[in-house]
Amino acid sequence: MSLSGCGRDQGQEAGEPRPVRAVVIEKSKLGETVELTGSIQPETEAALSFRIGGRMVERFVGAGDTVKAGQLLARLDPQNEQNALRSAQARLTAAQGRLREARNVFAREQSLLERRYTTKTQYDQALTAVETAKSDIEDATAQLKIAQDNVSFTELRSDFPGTIVGRAAEAGEVVQPGQVIFRLARTGGWDAVFDAPARILRDAPRDARVDLALTDDRRVTAVGRVRQVDPQADPTTRTFRVRVTIQSPPPEMRLGATVSGRVRLDATAAIAIPAAALTESDGRPSVWIVDPGTMTVALRNVKVARFTRDAAVVTEGLKPEDTIVTAGVQALHPGQKVRLLEAGP
Structure with a gap:
């Protein structure tokens, strides 16, 4: 009975092709x-901050304000820096006085040495005093420049025109060097x-x-x-x-x-097929190909690049004019005869 039953199945398969739906595919440029x-x-965007620390006494702008290049944005209490500036100016004045005195002494010792009324040691000491006074002048000048810079650092100005997009400190707060006060968008x-x-x-x-x-x-x-x-x-x-x-x-x-x-996205040469046409073979996506001469099917592996809402985009394994089965894929086996119910262009 088994043998006769099997014979009937084989005869049915040979005599009655399985009806399937299929489409003829075309390659196109697909861009998503x-x-x-x-x-x-x-x-x-730049983070603006003071280069020195201190108590911020004035804030002139807020978030959303438009500012120009060089515009004053905020100010620290300058009292300590101004005191340091006056002290540096006084040290420079004193150093200049010492230099004038040393030069007078040196001129006198030089004149006396020419007439042999002084010693070479006293002359050398006078010359050394002049060189020392010159060094003191250079040091005092540098300290004065530092003091002047520190006074200017009590003012925060914009480096370029832009819009204040954020502020992080208020007048009355003590801020640290480098602490963000404003964020400025160019x-x-x-x-x-x-x-x-x-x-x-x-x-x-x-x-x-x-x-x-x-x-x-x-x-x-x-x-x-x-x-x-x-x-x-x-x-x-x-x-x-x-x-x-x-x-x-x-x-x-x-x-x-x-x-x-x-x-x-860039358009790539690919084939969009109905997602229902996909099946699986050895763990890889596959489709059933219909041979138009014999009307039999064969399984072929494909490479799927991506899925859209109702289609699969295939980049390898298919070529134009291939006929693929789109409905009934789960009931087929290699070499089976089929009858096309519907074929797409």
Whole structure:
């Protein structure tokens, strides 16, 4: 009975091809558009701080203020520095007096030595006193310059025009050298900053165009170009920081605003097939190929680059004009005859 049953199955398979749906594939250029969310940040931002410590007595600007190059932003109490400046000026005046006195003594000893009314030792001592007085002048001049610089360091001024995007101290506070007082964004350049996965960076073209829009108002748009990609991924998110220069940003795109960026990845020669056409062979993705001459099927391994919502993008294993089975793939075996119910162009 087993043998007769098997014979009937084989006869049925030989006489009745299995109906399947299939499509004839075409190779095309496929490019994916991706969208990321980021924020607007200044292209150049500097942390401004005093070079000396002290009590801040005046603050002239706040967050959001526009400043010019060299504009006074804040001031420390200059009392100690001004006292040190007056002391340095007095030391220089005293050193200058000692030099004049030493030169007078030296001139007298030189005259006496020529007439043999003094000793060579006293002459040498007078000459040494002049050289020492000159050194004192140089030291006092340097100390005066330091004191003058310290007085100027009690004033914090902007190095370039820009916008104050943050402040970290108030009048009355005692601040330390190097402590951040303001954060200044340079005028003339905004960046849209995104965190992008490595796959997007691999497929994105160089100097990619990015279409930008405010997330809370899609009518506000701009165009940007990729300016910088961080060389190292974030250790937590494994994404790369990407900075996009915004070309002629509209006034509505303010610092800190949330924006979306759309970029089209490089088009690659590939074949998009229905995801239902995929099966598996030896742990690798495969498809059933229909031989149009014998109307039999054979299994062929393929390489899938990526998946879209309802398709698989294949880069290896298929060629144009191949006919692949798109429905009924799980019920087939190699060499089986099939009958096409529907074939796509």
